[in-house]
Amino acid sequence: MFVTPQGDKVFVVDGHIHLWDARPENRRNRYGLTFIESFWGSHVGMTPKEQRWDFDRFCHYGVEGAAKDLFEDGYVDMAVMLPTNLHDFFVDGFNTTEQCAAFKRAYPDKVILNGRCDPRDGARGLEKLEADHAKHRFKGVKLYTAEWNGVSKGYTLREDIVAPYMEKCRELGIKNVHIHKGPTIHPLNLDAFDVRDVDYVATAFPDLTFVVDHCGMPRIDDFCWIAGQEPNVIGGLALIPSFIHARPKYFGQMLSDLLYFLGPDRLTFGSDYGITSPKWIVEQFMAYEFPDDLAKEAATELTMEVKRKILGLNMARLYDIDVPSECRLPEPTSADDGEILLTRGDEKVDVAA
Template sequence: MIDGIPVIDAVVHPYNLTEENFRTPHARPITDLVSGGNRAVAPEGYRLPKEGYERDWRVEEVANMSFVESYADLAVYHVVPIRAFHDGICSVEKGLEAQERWPDRFLFYVGVDPLEGAKAVEDLERQVEQFHDPVGLKLYPNSWLGSEVSGWLMDDPEVAFPLFERARRLGIKTVAVHKAIPLGPVELKHYRVDDIDRAAMAFPDLNFEVVHGGMAFLEETAWQLARFRNVWVNLETTATMLTNRPGAFERALATLLAHGGDRALSQIFWGTGCMVSHPRPHLEHFVRDLAFSAEWTERFGLAEMTEENKRKILAENYARLHGIDLAARLAAVKGDEFALRRPDGTEPPAPYSTTAVGDVAY
């Protein structure tokens, strides 16, 4: 918790960024993007040099960063299926370790590459068996299976819809897709959000989660929140603007709420993408500093960003999306190993101090 407010971090992922994990040449520009991003968005003390960042991160380090060095109560592990890396960049195996060691702290999204066709369906079924009741499916709009980068769209009736149908049959109700941030020198069209419209219409009983919502295509995403009850925005990466470009974050959040108001507010939730950036500074700025200026409240007729509204974004909306009994989950982690190391209300330890690279942070 932070200042008495529960926190669910909707995306965490311990990447393996070692060159030994590179499967195709496409792995290098993706690594450069996320590695450079750490230094670009982080304030003093939260940056890591290339040699400290581009390594194989352990799931225990991400757990410590989330629950000890920051304020998350629960975190959502995303299996990442980027085949430019041998293990996809964030492996099933690390997720299974988190499930075994900290089942009360983590929720899980399985991840497949839709352009693998029948293999993607087999992979989906296998992961659903491996994880105990996964709550979502994570997808990327590009495929890095060979020398060429291919793309697909969420409204493709041959590629996407059969996978959504199988996920639904397997009990998965939420499909999360990486949008807004192109991963290297690829076509932008697959990172737009327009293709989510038809998916949301064709599968009204599924929820579609726009990961990185607000980083780009603001108006389009805002209108989706206003038109579809089954479209949600995950603030992963968008949240980093609170630290290095607070005015841009204010504009992004205000625009997302512009057409849907309170209804749109109920469809937005917190995410940091730990360990892409350190989760602490962005969360502190959101809770302690964020307030809409007169410019935005007058332009869009917005309500104040009250503690009640921040509570919704930080945990309550996500809990409602997945039918999580938040009080019960908070009770389950009370007094566990992480709570003992950072009791609620106490200051977290120094950034990266619980990881293998605390001595190189700057």
């Protein structure tokens, strides 16, 4: 929990964390090294010098290291884990459900464990998802369209193989589908990260919520137009807040665009831990204010209410997390006819309660 100098308490949900193992003995081939080196380059380039780790710790920080970085130092009240296998690069996988489950077992009241699935695995993958769900009771799963899988170097959400997995999620009551759509990582392919397939599944499955992690960056413009037309698409900000230190103008432009098109209720915080730790990001985000030109373009002021929504309340809503009373927002104003008055920018809109 973050507490402002004025005593305001801000509930923090880190919606994008990993518990990875990129140690030399777990690297299957040279791609295991180049993959973690790509992450390392982001860590060094974005993180304040005094917050940087050495490379060995970056490759493997473990359960207790993660707990200290997140829960003791990083203001995080709840953490959402997003597994990624990458068995083509790592012997036992990079960040598998089983690896992440160790963190959930150690901190069951602070960690939400999501599953993962790959539609290229066909019937076998559906059986695996169902078995994993029976064991862990997922509320969300992750899709990584750029992950290598044998001879396949990625897939698109337009493919027919995807729908059965969305139907299985619906059947199992898994309502949150996280889709990795971010910058290229060596040796993965740029086209497999393209965000311009998200509307296919969002339109076809309106009862599911699609959290597009990294908001498609560097294709923010494409993402904004897609999310603007698909109300069940959420912007997962992981990696974007990391630019607040090294490139604050770039960060501000991305955030103002996202707020304009999506509003403050459809953006969720993520540190992308362990690429970097949440401590300095939360501190700098809470201190950040738009310059005048970007404030006008965002159509939404970065008020305490907006920051609370982004840092924790929006993700808490998606995952049914009980927020302490002192961190909640005031109850919305209700019209006499049972409608709720919502605000987006300076515009007020009536929607059915």
